[in-house]
Amino acid sequence: MSGLRVLVGCKRVIDYAVKIRVRPDKMGVVTDGVKHSMNPFDEIAIEEAVRLKEKKLASEVIAVSCGPPQCQETLRTAMAMGADKSIHVEIDLATYEKMSPLHVAKLLSKIAQDNKVDLILLGKQAIDGDCNQTGQMTAALLDWPQATCASSIEKTNGDIKVVKEVDGGLETVKVKLPAVVTTDLRLNEPRYATLPNIMKAKKKPMEKKKPVDYGVDIDPRQKVVSVEDPPTREAGQKLDNVQDLVTKLKEQGLLTS
Amino acid sequence: MSALHGRVLHASRLSLTRFAASKLCPSCQCLQVRKFQCITGMGRRLSQVELTSKRYPKLKRGPFATLTDADVSSLERLVSGRVITDKSDLDGYNTDWLRTVRGASTIVLRPKTTEEVSAIVSYCHDRGLAVVPQGGNTGLVAGSVPVFDEVIISTQLMNNIISLDEVSGTLVCQAGCVLAALDDHVAQRGLTMPLDLGAKGSCHIGGNLATNAGGVRLLRHGSLHGSVLGLEAVLPSGEVLDCMSTLRKDNTGYDLKQLLIGAEGTLGIITKASILCPQRPNVVSVALLGCANFQGVLDIFRETKTKLGEILSAFEFMDTASMEMIGENLRLINPISASPFYVLIETGGSNKEHDEEKLSALLEGLMEKGKAMDGTLATDTTKIQAIWGLRERMAEGLLHDGYCYKYDVSLPLPSFYQLVEDMRERVEGSAKRVVGYGHIGDGNLHLNVTSSEYSQHTMDLIEPFIYDWVANYKGSISAEHGLGFKKRDFIYHSKSPSAVALMKQIKNLIDPKGIMNPYKLLPSK
Numbered sequence: 062m063s064g065l066r067v068l069v070g071c072k073r074v075i076d077y078a079v080k081i082r083v084r085p086d087k088m089g090v091v092t093d094g095v096k097h098s099m100n101p102f103d104e105i106a107i108e109e110a111v112r113l114k115e116k117k118l119a120s121e122v123i124a125v126s127c128g129p130p131q132c133q134e135t136l137r138t139a140m141a142m143g144a145d146k147s148i149h150v151e152i153d154l155a156t157y158e159k160m161s162p163l164h165v166a167k168l169l170s171k172i173a174q175d176n177k178v179d180l181i182l183l184g185k186q187a188i189d190g191d192c193n194q195t196g197q198m199t200a201a202l203l204d205w206p207q208a209t210c211a212s213s214i215e216k217t218n219g220d221i222k223v224v225k226e227v228d229g230g231l232e233t234v235k236v237k238l239p240a241v242v243t244t245d246l247r248l249n250e251p252r253y254a255t256l257p258n259i260m261k262a263k264k265k266p267m268e269k270k271k272p273v274d275y276g277v278d279i280d281p282r283q284k285v286v287s288v289e290d291p292p293t294r295e296a297g298q299k300l301d302n303v304q305d306l307v308t309k310l311k312e313q314g315l316l317t318s
Numbered sequence: 319m320s321a322l323h324g325r326v327l328h329a330s331r332l333s334l335t336r337f338a339a340s341k342l343c344p345s346c347q348c349l350q351v352r353k354f355q356c357i358t359g360m361g362r363r364l365s366q367v368e369l370t371s372k373r374y375p376k377l378k379r380g381p382f383a384t385l386t387d388a389d390v391s392s393l394e395r396l397v398s399g400r401v402i403t404d405k406s407d408l409d410g411y412n413t414d415w416l417r418t419v420r421g422a423s424t425i426v427l428r429p430k431t432t433e434e435v436s437a438i439v440s441y442c443h444d445r446g447l448a449v450v451p452q453g454g455n456t457g458l459v460a461g462s463v464p465v466f467d468e469v470i471i472s473t474q475l476m477n478n479i480i481s482l483d484e485v486s487g488t489l490v491c492q493a494g495c496v497l498a499a500l501d502d503h504v505a506q507r508g509l510t511m512p513l514d515l516g517a518k519g520s521c522h523i524g525g526n527l528a529t530n531a532g533g534v535r536l537l538r539h540g541s542l543h544g545s546v547l548g549l550e551a552v553l554p555s556g557e558v559l560d561c562m563s564t565l566r567k568d569n570t571g572y573d574l575k576q577l578l579i580g581a582e583g584t585l586g587i588i589t590k591a592s593i594l595c596p597q598r599p600n601v602v603s604v605a606l607l608g609c610a611n612f613q614g615v616l617d618i619f620r621e622t623k624t625k626l627g628e629i630l631s632a633f634e635f636m637d638t639a640s641m642e643m644i645g646e647n648l649r650l651i652n653p654i655s656a657s658p659f660y661v662l663i664e665t666g667g668s669n670k671e672h673d674e675e676k677l678s679a680l681l682e683g684l685m686e687k688g689k690a691m692d693g694t695l696a697t698d699t700t701k702i703q704a705i706w707g708l709r710e711r712m713a714e715g716l717l718h719d720g721y722c723y724k725y726d727v728s729l730p731l732p733s734f735y736q737l738v739e740d741m742r743e744r745v746e747g748s749a750k751r752v753v754g755y756g757h758i759g760d761g762n763l764h765l766n767v768t769s770s771e772y773s774q775h776t777m778d779l780i781e782p783f784i785y786d787w788v789a790n791y792k793g794s795i796s797a798e799h800g801l802g803f804k805k806r807d808f809i810y811h812s813k814s815p816s817a818v819a820l821m822k823q824i825k826n827l828i829d830p831k832g833i834m835n836p837y838k839l840l841p842s843k
Binding site for chain 2: 078099252
């Protein structure tokens with residue numbers, strides 16, 4: 062049985078623990094000099110792909126990232142975790158900042174077709190955009206089935222069985238391959254890249270491409286009007302007893318009697 | 319549809335924080351509200367801790383007055399509304415963080431200003447009432463809790479940050495500011511506090527100064543004796559000693575603040591501090607390495623100093639028993655394969671590419687030469703915090719075993735680990751575990767023995783054996799924890815009689831009535 066060829070999307074985002082600051086021009090957030098790392102959901106996707114390879118269900122794991130040159134670090138991390146090779150679709154910073162999920166989905170679908178991929182694993186959403194659209198759009202463009210917010214993935218003959226996290230609880234679906242699956246938090250705990258693997262990753266192949274190589278137009282279709290901080294939360298009031306609480310609630314018109 | 323919408327589109331930063339932070343206390347499965355604080359308490363209830371006066375029956379209460387109702391009224395007038403006398407609230411203030419000693423104080427005062435502290439201390443001085451200054455109460459030698467019924471003066475409400483000069487990096491604040499809060503504040507200006515320790519979420523800067531706290535960044539920033547520019551303190555008479563200064567250089571007379579730094583609250587209560595904050599590194603990386611033997615640890619240290627030079631900001635080690643303990647008690651995962659020894663290296667620099675180049679060269683060299691058997695390198699914040707967690711939560715993890723006999727010694731590096739091996743052999747059968755870890759970059763070993771309950775038999779096997787061993791190698795019996803109540807009688811193991819005699823003279827000069835934190839630091843004989 063030949064293994065699956067897996068494509069994993071890795072987005073370079075501002076590190077989840079960094080305090081975000083709005084740019085003075087109110088057109089974006091400060092990214093210069095700010096710590097970046099791989100989108101946590103994408104780390105989970107890489108981990109799942111590597112585990113599939115370890116179970117001999119996958120034969121090759123390809124990591125892909127779109128963006129400025131710094132994305133190569135993200136791809137090195139992916140390869141240090143176990144991806145076999147990577148593809149960097151180079152896009153200059155200014156254009157990259159105006160990209161939206163549809164552009165990425167178009168690129169991913171072309172890359173998947175070019176590389177004869179059987180399974181695309183993506184993070185369910187990126188922690189900067191929070192769009193939760195790329196996986197779904199990629200599946201639609203390829204006309205492939207999709208299973209989003211996966212908390213477990215199991216391969217069964219020509220299909221995969223995916224447990225999805227939904228509002229009401231867990232939904233199990235059986236999906237025919239090739240397919241797109243997006244990962245949720247509880248799917249796995251990503252491994253630490255060990256030093257021997259970090260060193261090996263330096264020698265793994267990284268293809269450098271441009272959007273034009275895939276015939277994808279990445280002209281922006283949206284314009285950012287402004288970016289602002291959420292309104293500051295006002296301080297709460299500390300009250301001494303329940304009677305005061307009742308009085309205050311009445312004053313605010315929140316109690317009828 | 320809208321429900322599904324809401325669920326799927328919630329800000330993922332928030333969901334990640336909730337997931338990552340949902341730590342359940344391993345012993346009682348309640349939510350850990352903050353690091354080091356579990357809602358119901360780890361195992362032993364505070365009231366179950368034996369009273370110090372009972373554990374040490376030979377210790378006699380000093381010739382101090384006893385608190386009367388009139389005293390309570392007078393003190394209440396001085397700090398209106400900020401007095402605690404309710405028995406159920408006092409246990410936390412009376413018991414040390416390690417839950418090994420419990421005093422019997424009936425009152426806690428919570429002043430907000432230096433003037434209030436001065437008024438309280440004057441009153442107690444005139445009445446002959448003994449007092450104990452208390453900050454975050456995270457000390458490990460029972461130095462911040464009463465032994466008998468001393469009046470507790472807490473700096474909990476003295477938490478004003480007074481000023482921060484971005485250009486010089488000078489921070490001026492009250493003594494009750496929590497270290498982590500100060501670090502967050504100065505971080506916004508690209509600065510860092512010059513010290514960092516596991517207790518940072520709870521300890522007060524006043525306490526840090528009083529104990530000359532060390533911590534994981536001493537390697538990089540040096541001791542507090544160098545970083546503190548000025549102090550204000552209330553002396554045992556109630557007089558305010560103003561040594562506040564924001565000057566980097568000021569050689570005008572005896573440097574009195576140096577006497578207070580490390581005096582463990584026995585010469586006065588520190589009320590304000592002026593601290594020099596260094597630049598915060600832009601780029602931080604942490605590597606965890608596994609090595610085969612202790613000599614390997616020392617070799618890695620040498621290589622690291624050579625190859626990393628000025629970007630090295632921390633160098634810690636742990637033995638395999640430590641890693642096993644942290645896995646069993648706190649369920650923290652070891653990111654690399656099990657090894658006899660572990661080394662944690664942190665770098666902090668201003669240029670990402672330079673630092674990465676230096677660090678890669680070092681790590682590749684160590685792997686190739688076989689000095690490191692395995693390792694991992696973290697550059698994203700989550701992983702960095704996880705790796706630091708393995709080392710910083712050691713003290714917390716050990717408490718889950720039951721009772722922890724905690725030691726903190728300075729030793730010359732060649733004989734460093736021998737003490738752990740000798741101790742392990744000695745307490746075999748009488749203890750649950752013996753672990754060795756610590757600031758090896760500073761020659762500072764934290765040796766801990768645990769058992770499920772306090773046992774005099776185990777204690778007798780450990781002390782004075784450990785102190786004699788350390789004295790034999792001319793080490794320090796307390797590298798950074800201080801003497802407090804627990805180690806004061808072993809002071810002669812590390813200081814000469816003439817030095818201790820002069821210390822006693824100074825104490826008598828500044829505190830003739832002996833009311834300021836009695837039974838601490840100086841030996842009973």
